[in-house]
Amino acid sequence: MHTIHTLKKMKAAGEKIAMLTCYDASFARLMSDAGVDVLLIGDSLGMAVQGQASTIPVSVDDICYHTAAVARGNQQALILADLPFGAYQQSKEQAFAAAVRLMVAGAHMVKLEGGEWIAETTHFLQQRGIPVCAHIGLTPQSVHTLGGYKVQGRGEAAAQLLADAQAHAQAGADMVLMECVPVALAAKVTASVSCPTIGIGAGVDCDGQVLVMHDMLGIYPGKTAKFVKNFMHNQTSIQAAVGAYVQEVKAKIFPDAEHSFTD
Ligand SMILES: Nc1nc(=O)c2c([nH]1)NC[C@@H]1CN(c3ccc(C(=O)N[C@@H](CCC(=O)O)C(=O)O)cc3)CN21
Ligand SMILES: CC(C)C(=O)C(=O)O
Numbered sequence: 474m475h476t477i478h479t480l481k482k483m484k485a486a487g488e489k490i491a492m493l494t495c496y497d498a499s500f501a502r503l504m505s506d507a508g509v510d511v512l513l514i515g516d517s518l519g520m521a522v523q524g525q526a527s528t529i530p531v532s533v534d535d536i537c538y539h540t541a542a543v544a545r546g547n548q549q550a551l552i553l554a555d556l557p558f559g560a561y562q563q564s565k566e567q568a569f570a571a572a573v574r575l576m577v578a579g580a581h582m583v584k585l586e587g588g589e590w591i592a593e594t595t596h597f598l599q600q601r602g603i604p605v606c607a608h609i610g611l612t613p614q615s616v617h618t619l620g621g622y623k624v625q626g627r628g629e630a631a632a633q634l635l636a637d638a639q640a641h642a643q644a645g646a647d648m649v650l651m652e653c654v655p656v657a658l659a660a661k662v663t664a665s666v667s668c669p670t671i672g673i674g675a676g677v678d679c680d681g682q683v684l685v686m687h688d689m690l691g692i693y694p695g696k697t698a699k700f701v702k703n704f705m706h707n708q709t710s711i712q713a714a715v716g717a718y719v720q721e722v723k724a725k726i727f728p729d730a731e732h733s734f735t736d
């Protein structure tokens with residue numbers, strides 16, 4: 474079974490970490506057999522599975538249901554589960570109670586969205602036995618304050634994004650995930666924190682990559698972002714497409730400039 478130590482050793486060795494979102498037992502088995510290192514039960518399930526317009530309506534119950542299913546199918550991947558909107562922002566105590574539920578359902582690590590302002594929650598959870606992934610840059614649960622799904626950390630905003638990553642790393646985060654961040658800034662963050670970084674629209678220099686499974690299989694019916702690549706192209710099975718994704722992440726082929734953002 475992969476642990477936080479496996480991932481830290483991969484960063485040190487320069488071996489890229491392959492992560493995909495996963496919501497059920499059959500895909501968990503398929504993905505872990507194909508060499509996916511981390512399975513993320515993302516709140517993107519609100520959009521990809523439930524057909525909602527954003528991730529905002531997703532509940533802790535929803536994430537727990539899918540986490541338990543993924544845990545049953547998983548072979549050796551690390552299981553990461555999203556804390557959904559409203560379940561952790563109010564207080565560190567509220568975050569702990571929700572995170573406990575995800576861990577009991579089968580998660581090995583939880584992910585929360587936010588910068589420096591929520592690093593004290595990262596510390597509170599880590600101290601109490603819950604590994605934390607800090608999701609920074611484009612944080613989809615804040616879509617209404619951000620005014621859309623836009624690239625973050627360009628120009629003047631770069632310094633704050635670096636400070637956000639460092640605050641979480643200092644607080645004890647075992648992973649930092651960056652979404653929609655210019656390639657050069659994500660590289661700088663990756664070099665400046667000791668924990669692994671994962672990118673989605675954050676360039677090839679992160680320690681690993683993640684995509685939503687429906688996006689990389691080409692079956693998401695909505696508008697997809699520039700960072701999305703359809704790995705079913707030229708493949709005849711889902712197993713082969715997931716295998717191609719793992720191979721392209723490990724070989725640093727994905728993401729290329731076409732699937733990345735510049736400053
Ligand atoms: N299926 C799916 N895939 C995802 O990646 C995803 C979800 N759902 N749901 C939650 C969020 C929403 N996400 C999104 C959605 C759209 C863009 C997007 O279109 N971004 C523009 C950036 C434009 C700019 O600022 O330059 C793009 O062109 O990619 C990015 C992330 C990522 N997450
Ligand atoms: C897109 C990833 C990073 C995520 O948070 C999700 O799937 O919910």
Ligand SMILES: [Mg+2]
Nearest residue numbers: 515516517555
């Ligand atoms: Mg999410």
